[in-house]
Amino acid sequence: METVLTVPQGTFKIQRLPLRKNEKLRAWDAADEYLLQYLSENIDLSLSSKILVVNDSFGALAVALHVYKPIAISDSFLSQQATRGNLLANELSEDCVQLNSSLDWPIQKVDLVLIKVPKTLALLEDQLIRLQPLLTAETKVIAAGMVKAMSSSVWKLMERYLGATKPSLAQKKARLIFIHLNPQRVLPENPYPVYYQLENTDYRICNHANVFSRDSLDIGTRFLLQHLPKNSDARNIVDLGCGNGVVGLMLAQYHSAAHLYFIDESHMAVASAKENFYHAFAQRQADFCIADGLTDFESESIDLIVCNPPFHQQHTVSNQLALSMFKQSLRVLRKGGMLRVIGNRHLAYHIDLKNLYGNCSEIAANSKFVIWQVIKVA
Numbered sequence: 001m002e003t004v005l006t007v008p009q010g011t012f013k014i015q016r017l018p019l020r021k022n023e024k025l026r027a028w029d030a031a032d033e034y035l036l037q038y039l040s041e042n043i044d045l046s047l048s049s050k051i052l053v054v055n056d057s058f059g060a061l062a063v064a065l066h067v068y069k070p071i072a073i074s075d076s077f078l079s080q081q082a083t084r085g086n087l088l089a090n091e092l093s094e095d096c097v098q099l100n101s102s103l104d105w106p107i108q109k110v111d112l113v114l115i116k117v118p119k120t121l122a123l124l125e126d127q128l129i130r131l132q133p134l135l136t137a138e139t140k141v142i143a144a145g146m147v148k149a150m151s152s153s154v155w156k157l158m159e160r161y162l163g164a165t166k167p168s169l170a171q172k173k174a175r176l177i178f179i180h181l182n183p184q185r186v187l188p189e190n191p192y193p194v195y196y197q198l199e200n201t202d203y204r205i206c207n208h209a210n211v212f213s214r215d216s217l218d219i220g221t222r223f224l225l226q227h228l229p230k231n232s233d234a235r236n237i238v239d240l241g242c243g244n245g246v247v248g249l250m251l252a253q254y255h256s257a258a259h260l261y262f263i264d265e266s267h268m269a270v271a272s273a274k275e276n277f278y279h280a281f282a283q284r285q286a287d288f289c290i291a292d293g294l295t296d297f298e299s300e301s302i303d304l305i306v307c308n309p310p311f312h313q314q315h316t317v318s319n320q321l322a323l324s325m326f327k328q329s330l331r332v333l334r335k336g337g338m339l340r341v342i343g344n345r346h347l348a349y350h351i352d353l354k355n356l357y358g359n360c361s362e363i364a365a366n367s368k369f370v371i372w373q374v375i376k377v378a
């Protein structure tokens with residue numbers, strides 16, 4: 001797959017994460033190219049211009065604009081890691097880009113805001129609200145995305161929180177949205193995070209804007225919660241791809257002496273899981289890791305891993321992240337350790353699991369989901 005991005009700002013090597021052999025997808029899209037071309041032809045920037053980039057996929061925008069030392073906001077650890085890696089791959093210092101998480105916005109005013117439209121509308125809404133203190137009457141705001149990702153709700157949010165919008169012509173199925181800031185705009189309170197009570201428990205569940213199944217318990221997660229291991233002798237337990245952490249929360253309840261690790265690549269997910277755990281178990285300790293799965297874990301260190309794997313990365317549907325988690329789990333489980341996984345029936349995870357672990361049993365199934373269990377035998 002093509003890894004060299006050529007735009008008016010220069011030629012850059014840009015790769016996705018996780019790195020994969022025979023990668024078929026580029027690390028940028030036509031909207032990134034369109035935006036960079038538009039900036040070079042239409043916007044006067046000086047080296048002191050303050051640029052804020054929101055939701056850069058894998059760093060293409062930040063790397064191409066590195067001479068301006070942009071601030072890049074992302075909820076994705078993988079996206080931030082990719083940006084760091086792509087800076088290095090182009091012999092640029094990491095200091096060329098200031099990477100901030102989606103919960104940690106800078107306070108300085110900016111001249112130009114570039115927003116890649118995210119998959120989750122709630123995240124966009126949260127970002128449009130958090131953005132406000134950085135805007136001046138002169139700040140230019142441009143959103144970019146592939147036409148198919150720009151539903152009417154995206155336009156409505158931009159108009160509600162920022163001002164009138166004007167579309168560009170479409171180019172290679174990408175479009176830009178130019179925003180004319182409304183000086184009279186009124187800022188509503190940020191509706192995020194949102195809360196619900198976990199059914200059949202007293203646990204209050206906090207969900208930041210980008211969290212999976214933010215408004216209510218997902219039906220797959222509900223099925224998984226009905227089939228969790230209980231009172232096993234597991235001492236070290238991982239909730240892998242924890243989202244708001246409800247799976248780890250119930251595992252903690254069923255294993256009062258165990259140590260729990262909550263892992264997600266989304267900053268907002270880990271922040272939600274942390275709040276939920278300490279709200280439920282004020283006296284207990286757990287670990288909360290913003291990471292690419294189990295990358296940082298020692299081999300043979302964990303007794304039990306439970307996972308409801310991701311099935312898309314940003315706008316792309318993929319089972320690669322799930323497969324990578326199954327492989328990581330094989331390394332990290334101690335001998336005799338167990339991985340329990342839920343998947344949509346059509347995803348047929350049992351094929352990869354059986355290949356990797358040499359065993360795979362079905363724990364439960366309904367018309368939509370199957371729960372599989374594998375044991376690390378050697």
Ligand SMILES: C[S@@+](CC[C@H](N)C(=O)[O-])C[C@H]1O[C@@H](n2cnc3c(N)ncnc32)[C@H](O)[C@@H]1O
Pocket residue numbers: 078212213218221240241242243244245246247263264265266269291292293294308309310311321
């Ligand atoms: C289907 S959701 C499951 C969330 C939660 N465990 C549940 O069952 O409700 C998958 C989660 O995996 C996370 N994820 C995606 N890629 C990841 C990665 N490379 N490392 C860790 N977590 C990841 C997503 O952010 C998301 O929260």
